[in-house]
Amino acid sequence: MSAGGRIRRSVCALDCPDACAILVHVDGGRATKLRGDPAHPVTRGFLCAKVTRYLEREYSPDRLLYPLLRTGIKGEGRFRRISWEAALDLIAERLAEISRSYGPEAILPYSYAGTMGVLNGSSMDRRFFHRLGASRLDRTICAAAGSAALTASQGYRYGTDPEQFPRARLILAWGANILATNVHLWPFIVEARRRGARFYVIDPVRTRTAELADKHLALQPGTDLALALGMMHVIIGEGLYDAEYVAHHCLGFEELAELARAYPPERAASLTGLEPAEIVELAREYATRRPAAIRLNYGVQRTDFGGAAVRAIAALPALTGAWREPGGGLLLSTSHAFPLNRQALERPDLELASPLKRPARLVNMCELGKALTSLDNPPIKALVVYNSNPAAVAPNQNLVLEGLRRPDLFTVVIEQFQTDTADYADVVLPATTFLEHTDLYYSWGHYYLQLARPALEAPGEAKSNFEIFRLLARRMGFTEPCFEESEEDTIRAALSSGHPFLEGITFELLSREPWVRLRLGEPFLPFAAGGFATPSGKFEFGASALDFRPPIESRQGEEALRRRYPLELISLKSAEGLNSSFGHWPEVDRATSVARLNPQDAAARSVRDGDPVRLFNDRGSCVLTASIDANLQPGVVAVPSVRWARSCRGGRNVNALTSDRLSDLGGGAVFYSCLVEVTRCDDSYSPY
Ligand SMILES: Nc1nc2c(c(=O)[nH]1)N[C@H]1C(S)=C(S)[C@@H](COP(=O)(O)OP(=O)(O)OC[C@H]3O[C@@H](n4cnc5c(=O)[nH]c(N)nc54)[C@H](O)[C@@H]3O)O[C@H]1N2
Numbered sequence: 001m002s003a004g005g006r007i008r009r010s011v012c013a014l015d016c017p018d019a020c021a022i023l024v025h026v027d028g029g030r031a032t033k034l035r036g037d038p039a040h041p042v043t044r045g046f047l048c049a050k051v052t053r054y055l056e057r058e059y060s061p062d063r064l065l066y067p068l069l070r071t072g073i074k075g076e077g078r079f080r081r082i083s084w085e086a087a088l089d090l091i092a093e094r095l096a097e098i099s100r101s102y103g104p105e106a107i108l109p110y111s112y113a114g115t116m117g118v119l120n121g122s123s124m125d126r127r128f129f130h131r132l133g134a135s136r137l138d139r140t141i142c143a144a145a146g147s148a149a150l151t152a153s154q155g156y157r158y159g160t161d162p163e164q165f166p167r168a169r170l171i172l173a174w175g176a177n178i179l180a181t182n183v184h185l186w187p188f189i190v191e192a193r194r195r196g197a198r199f200y201v202i203d204p205v206r207t208r209t210a211e212l213a214d215k216h217l218a219l220q221p222g223t224d225l226a227l228a229l230g231m232m233h234v235i236i237g238e239g240l241y242d243a244e245y246v247a248h249h250c251l252g253f254e255e256l257a258e259l260a261r262a263y264p265p266e267r268a269a270s271l272t273g274l275e276p277a278e279i280v281e282l283a284r285e286y287a288t289r290r291p292a293a294i295r296l297n298y299g300v301q302r303t304d305f306g307g308a309a310v311r312a313i314a315a316l317p318a319l320t321g322a323w324r325e326p327g328g329g330l331l332l333s334t335s336h337a338f339p340l341n342r343q344a345l346e347r348p349d350l351e352l353a354s355p356l357k358r359p360a361r362l363v364n365m366c367e368l369g370k371a372l373t374s375l376d377n378p379p380i381k382a383l384v385v386y387n388s389n390p391a392a393v394a395p396n397q398n399l400v401l402e403g404l405r406r407p408d409l410f411t412v413v414i415e416q417f418q419t420d421t422a423d424y425a426d427v428v429l430p431a432t433t434f435l436e437h438t439d440l441y442y443s444w445g446h447y448y449l450q451l452a453r454p455a456l457e458a459p460g461e462a463k464s465n466f467e468i469f470r471l472l473a474r475r476m477g478f479t480e481p482c483f484e485e486s487e488e489d490t491i492r493a494a495l496s497s498g499h500p501f502l503e504g505i506t507f508e509l510l511s512r513e514p515w516v517r518l519r520l521g522e523p524f525l526p527f528a529a530g531g532f533a534t535p536s537g538k539f540e541f542g543a544s545a546l547d548f549r550p551p552i553e554s555r556q557g558e559e560a561l562r563r564r565y566p567l568e569l570i571s572l573k574s575a576e577g578l579n580s581s582f583g584h585w586p587e588v589d590r591a592t593s594v595a596r597l598n599p600q601d602a603a604a605r606s607v608r609d610g611d612p613v614r615l616f617n618d619r620g621s622c623v624l625t626a627s628i629d630a631n632l633q634p635g636v637v638a639v640p641s642v643r644w645a646r647s648c649r650g651g652r653n654v655n656a657l658t659s660d661r662l663s664d665l666g667g668g669a670v671f672y673s674c675l676v677e678v679t680r681c682d683d684s685y686s687p688y
């Protein structure tokens with residue numbers, strides 16, 4: 001890690017399971033190239049396409065370099081440069097005044113995983129808002145339903161080591177577009193297939209991952225629960241389950257068996273749109289072709305009943321005892337295996353030192369539009385956004401923008417780029433990138449902890465979130481010692497949980513070693529002998545919550561809605577971008593500007609390939625370019641996301657269509673339960 005060397009180390013901070021170890025080639029203070037570290041066991045020497053090109057983002061002329069004060073109207077994007085002193089004074093003064101007049105809960109932080117770094121993602125910022133007594137944000141936009149489901153069934157939210165995938169003989173990618181969103185798992189799958197494994201994809205959309213699979217099961221959106229129950233019907237009915245594992249390590253088998261009896265393959269087939277024989281075959285293969293690994297990603301749970309679906313899918317490896325075998329089991333996330341000392345990092349106890357003197361109310365981030373337009377007692381009067389771009393990524397965009405336009409809302413946006421959200425700010429503060437600041441990185445796709453030091457100098461006057469919240473704390477007169485902690489102190493505090501997975505992992509070790517594997521015991525077989533962290537200590541099937549229900553907009557009584565909006569919109573992740581983070585790149589903009597339609601659906605609407613089309617429903621509309629695709633099933637529209645709203649005609653992207661309803665568990669987002677209609681735009685406008 002020598003500062004003067006030609007190669008420096010970093011860690012990719014993007015919200016992706018892979019958390020890659022990066023080698024930064026530096027020449028005369030300027031980086032010339034980024035490479036994946038060949039020695040890292042998961043990065044294995046390559047980076048995804050967008051991070052290979054990350055230096056274009058790093059050195060972009062569009063980087064925010066100075067604090068800005070709004071001069072135009074909200075959303076217009078006109079600003080002038082101000083000094084850090086003036087910006088911090090103004091923010092501190094306004095926050096203090098709002099806290100005095102309305103109570104501190106009138107202040108709302110809004111952040112997600114723009115950086116996965118612990119320091120810049122959830123440390124000084126949280127301390128600051130806790131001490132202030134601000135409303136707490138329930139960070140539900142991505143993974144809440146799936147997390148709540150695993151918590152209920154398994155207790156622990158970790159699973160099969162990705163490095164064990166080569167040992168699997170059957171791999172199911174279930175709502176997981178591995179090539180786009182988790183590309184460092186792919187080599188392990190290739191290796192498994194070389195050794196004879198079969199690889200199946202369960203996804204309503206024919207993604208590139210699905211194209212390269214041995215089998216693609218293109219089920220109807222939001223019907224995974226019915227598929228899993230149909231599989232259980234066969235597995236239990238034919239005695240293919242592991243009776244011993246179930247007897248010792250699972251709770252609620254009788255109720256589950258009774259529920260599964262009600263889902264014979266014909267019924268599961270009619271609910272999912274698959275063939276009965278396909279379901280029978282899948283179930284038999286899953287139970288007998290062992291080890292069997294399921295890569296479940298978060299696609300399934302971005303739906304109305306996604307929590308129940310995840311519980312049912314997670315029941316499969318418990319039922320078959322797949323957890324006993326290296327290369328068997330299920331992987332949704334590895335994040336819960338990183339038992340950092342969150343109390344020390346975030347200091348929730350500081351709420352008691354705030355004027356509120358109690359835990360503040362919780363605001364669900366999926367309902368930002370509602371919070372900004374109708375929350376009361378107190379209303380939201382100040383919004384502080386960092387690590388996120390809600391004007392583009394939050395559901396029910398029209399309501400979000402209505403809120404952001406409020407002249408009486410004081411909005412601060414800490415950003416690297418002038419995003420859709422930054423256009424609505426009163427004050428914009430320039431932030432550093434992961435190449436420019438110190439941070440500690442866990443991962444949600446592997447089991448290595450990594451520390452990164454700045455590889456490059458911050459441009460202009462950009463500062464890290466960590467530093468910005470420390471400065472703001474001083475301005476607010478907060479005197480608790482935690483606000484004076486250095487990055488090193490904070491990393492030491494993070495590592496101090498005393499959990500056995502972190503045993504011997506110190507700041508010194510992380511400074512010496514480029515990555516450190518958690519102390520998991522090898523091979524890591526988390527549930528080979530049960531050991532679930534549920535109230536019963538067993539895997540809890542929870543059958544009473546697993547009866548199938550169709551997505552809300554498609555259920556009985558909603559036929560009229562379904563007639564008006566007959567197409568299911570899935571605004572899945574784009575392979576080229578990362579959420580909205582690369583929205584200013586023309587290639588990413590182009591890739592996220594299309595709506596894929598089946599030829600039948602297109603013909604019924606006189607839409608030709610390349611036509612501008614309007615997608616609409618009762619919540620809003622969005623204009624995109626039709627891409628006709630015979631490989632996509634009829635009735636589904638697939639939109640790679642998330643494009644910057646300002647690049648779309650009318651200033652609205654696909655989230656003008658998505659709903660801010662909450663999922664069945666965890667209060668999560670339901671981006672993929674969304675009905676729309678599509679029409680050809682009559683005029684000839686096309687952005688490309
Ligand atoms: N290149 C790239 N990588 C990314 C991201 C990105 O934007 N771009 N985003 C990052 C983030 S924040 C996350 S959370 C992860 C997400 O990673 P993934 O969960 O893999 O990504 P998604 O596209 O949300 O969903 C995966 C698949 O689920 C499918 N799906 C949708 N509805 C259903 C359903 O009802 N049933 C089933 N079985 N499948 C369904 C979608 O068609 C999609 O192909 O990726 C991370 N990595």
Ligand SMILES: Nc1nc2c(c(=O)[nH]1)N[C@H]1C(S)=C(S)[C@@H](COP(=O)(O)OP(=O)(O)OC[C@H]3O[C@@H](n4cnc5c(=O)[nH]c(N)nc54)[C@H](O)[C@@H]3O)O[C@H]1N2
Nearest residue numbers: 112113114115142386387388389393414431571579580581
């Ligand atoms: N339609 C639709 N909408 C979706 C999704 C979908 O699949 N379809 N996916 C949803 C999901 S899973 C997620 S996770 C969310 C993601 O939504 P967001 O969390 O908003 O993610 P990004 O759009 O990548 O925006 C992250 C922002 O953080 C900034 N940033 C990065 N590092 C730093 C830093 O160190 N400091 C500061 N201050 N800023 C930084 C980046 O410049 C970027 O603008 O989107 C959700 N929205």
Ligand SMILES: [Mo]
Nearest residue numbers: 015141142143
């Ligand atoms: Mo996400």
